[in-house]
Amino acid sequence: MAIAAQCQPVTAVVRMPEGNDETMTTANIIGGVDAEGRYTGLNALLAAQSETGVKPRILCMLELDNLEVAAALASICQQSCAFGYISAWTQGLFVFTLSTVSY
DSSP: OHHHHHSOOOOOOOOOOOOSSHHHHHHHHHOOBOTTSOBOGGGGGGGHHHHHSOOOOEEEEOSSOOHHHHHHHHHHHHHHTOEEEEEEEETTEEEEEEEOOOO
16 A cells, blocks of 8 residues: 555456465466466466556565465566565464565
């Protein structure tokens, strides 16, 4: 909300189905390329600019992240010169982490 208070940001949202278990949910979140050649999951953010005209610069994956998702998000951030925000859980404590990309 702090960003919205200062400007009028455009939001690109990628919806992913929840899997039957954590492994399937993680695979859906990370995504890939489907049979029709479309990006899915986090990978869909790579095609956002050509699909919508919006280039995501701040990527968030809060409370649905694990090591695999965080690594995929970092890769997407590096490819698109974006900032990525994840939540990290350690010993029951919530830790907020910022991943930055140098230009």
